[in-house]
Amino acid sequence: MATQRSTVEHIVEAAAGAGVVRTRAMFGEYALYCDDKVVALICDDTLFLKDTPGARGVIDAPELGAPYPGAKPHIVADALLDDPEVLARALRAVFDDLPAPKPKKPRKR
Numbered sequence: 001m002a003t004q005r006s007t008v009e010h011i012v013e014a015a016a017g018a019g020v021v022r023t024r025a026m027f028g029e030y031a032l033y034c035d036d037k038v039v040a041l042i043c044d045d046t047l048f049l050k051d052t053p054g055a056r057g058v059i060d061a062p063e064l065g066a067p068y069p070g071a072k073p074h075i076v077a078d079a080l081l082d083d084p085e086v087l088a089r090a091l092r093a094v095f096d097d098l099p100a101p102k103p104k105k106p107r108k109r
Helices: 006-014 053-058 077-084 085-099
Strands: 021-026 029-034 037-043 047-051 075-078
Touching: 006 021, 006 029, 006 037, 021 047, 029 085, 037 085, 047 077, 047 085, 053 085, 077 085
Parallel strands: none
Antiparallel strands: 021 029, 029 037, 037 047, 047 075
């Protein structure tokens, strides 16, 4: 089941305090970017944060789930949508734990 656009808009609105938040559609689902790092996935109308030590420091006893078959476990973060401040802290914690994105290679002409 593909994620509804209204769900994505609601999540982006709730996550606005984390920095520059944007999404990108991928295979009917979405990647959630915070300042150009993928910090979460939105699959089947559910927010899945990357499972990092920083996120676990913000979220006590997180529920884990796979955003798609064969994926590594992620933190199911739908409950955080009701508390945008905690959601922003969790997203920033994931952001801080992840390495900087690799620079893109220029296209060959």
